[in-house]
Amino acid sequence: MITVSKEDYLKAISEAESEGQTVISATLAHWLSVSRPAVTTAIKRLKKDGFVAVKADGRIQLTPVGRKVAERTILRHHLIERMLSEIFGMAWYEVHDEAERLEHAVSAAFEKKLVEKLGQGSVCPHGNGLSLRSAAERRRKGLSLLSEAAIGHEYKVFSIYERDRNLLEFLERRAIRPGVRLKVRTLNYDGTISLSVDGRHVELGGPAAEKIWVVKQAAVSKVNLR
Secondary structure, eight states, X not given: OOOHHHHHHHHHHHHHHHTTOOOOHHHHHHHHTOOHHHHHHHHHHHHHTTSEEEOTTSOEEEOHHHHHHHHHHHHHHHXXXXXXXXXXXXXXXXXXXXXXXXGGGOOHHHHHHHHHHHOSSOBOTTSOBSSOOSHHHHHHTTOEEGGXXXXXXXXXXXXXXXXXXXXXXXXXXXXXXXXXXXXXEEEOTTSOEEEEETTEEEEEOHHHHTTEEEEEGGGTTXXXXX
């Protein structure tokens, strides 16, 4: 039986992988805000059910069956975010938390209706799509992290890691969101970046810049990013 808890764990493993993390018990404890013993118990159940495999070094990996469940949950999360934004007009920085609560309640019939209404593919309000998820895939398409940007170049914000509501609201207050154009003015010794965003001077710390994927403005029309 697939429970909400199992879906949460399998989705977390897949998403952590997409952010380039090596998934171990500590990763999931931090990701899901649960205790280490709780993770140990959950992983034992998932392993027994055939959803995950645990390597000798402690790495946790999805089995084909586990990945199928994770991808289905991610799809439903994606569709709900789009529904909340495109149909109900909810702000881009609000939809993730709502989708986290609603994704488990989506039936196959409702999922089908959402796909019919919203269409296949596309991206969520944070700029994240279903086909371009790992860091390696993004880099192959010419994307880079804002923390790696070059002085004097203009970029377009492509996508933003969406799990941290505080980060999303922080960026919104600085007018940094998917689709926005910005220019790197200086890269400072302390890791902060000075930006020009719609004619406004913005200072952004390194940890925040490492959560933003950008593409050089000159390359936007030349690269098929979706």
